[in-house]
Amino acid sequence: MLLTVKGVTHRHPGGTRDVLRDVSFEVARGESVALTGESGSGKSTLLHMLAALDHPLRGCIEFGGQDITALSDKAASQLRRSHIALVFQQFNLVPALSVADNIALHAKLGQRFDASWTEEVTARLGLSELVGRYPEQISGGQQQRVAIARALALRPDLLLADEPTGNLDETASAEVLRLMLDLVQDTGCALFLVTHSAAIAARCASHLHLSGGQVRVQST
Structure with missing residues (x-):
């Protein structure tokens, strides 16, 4: 398994209840997984922990057999730079860089830049x-596509996406x-995406639903 989540429990600082309770699941290489749930259910919190941006109160998250909850900030940053790509709701583009340079940025930092692949993704x-x-100089929907292109250009081992089509029309979505599913098929990358769309969840190989702090497998 590429990603193994074991008994993860989490509570926000100062909170009085667990937003995640004993969450466990696995994601294999080449698998696409959709996570659905009501707003505020903890979907983004879980996604951030899968990226080693946050740590659970209890439990273990293994990436490639390594417990990423125990990584230093430097080691976690290196993991994201080379192996894990994220698509945030906020885009997080660099204002001083052109669209082309924003798209290439992550792949170049991770020393995995492929000019022909980046050109294909861009097109x-x-x-x-x-x-x-x-x-x-571009619209919000265009900025979202740039953020997605930046993540895809890395050809990551794990692609994490938080509502990646939220600002896009039906055709662009x-x-x-x-493209994301092609990346999974062509490279063996694992895809884990948060979505409110039942149609998008149905296109993924697996569908998890987060409710009451717990994750349950949904039929696809």
Whole structure:
């Protein structure tokens, strides 16, 4: 298994209840997993822990057999730089960099930059005509596609996405999901995405639902 979550429990600082309670599941290489749940149920919190951006109160998260909850900040940063890509709801683009440089940034930092693959991703996301612009010069939906292209350009071992199609129209959403699933098929990457869309969840190989702090497998 690429990712193994064992008995993860978490409570926000100052909180009085556990937002996650004894959560356990596995994600294999080449598997696509959708996580659904009501707003505020802890989906983004769980996603951040899978990326070693946050630590559980109890439990273990293993990536490639390594317990990432025990990593130092430096080691966790290196893991994300080379092996885990994230698509945040906030995009997190660098204002001073062009669209082209934003797309290439993660792959270059992780020393996994492939010019032809990056060009293909850029084209398939409809961004080729925008590569010379800056984030402030493009729309929110276009910024979201840039953030997705940046994550895909890395060809990560694990792709984590938080509502990756939230600001996109139906056509763009379909192409984004197709690209992500192609990456899974072509490279053996694992995809774990948070979504409110039943249609998107149905396209993934596995569907988990978070409710009352616990994760349950849904039929797909």
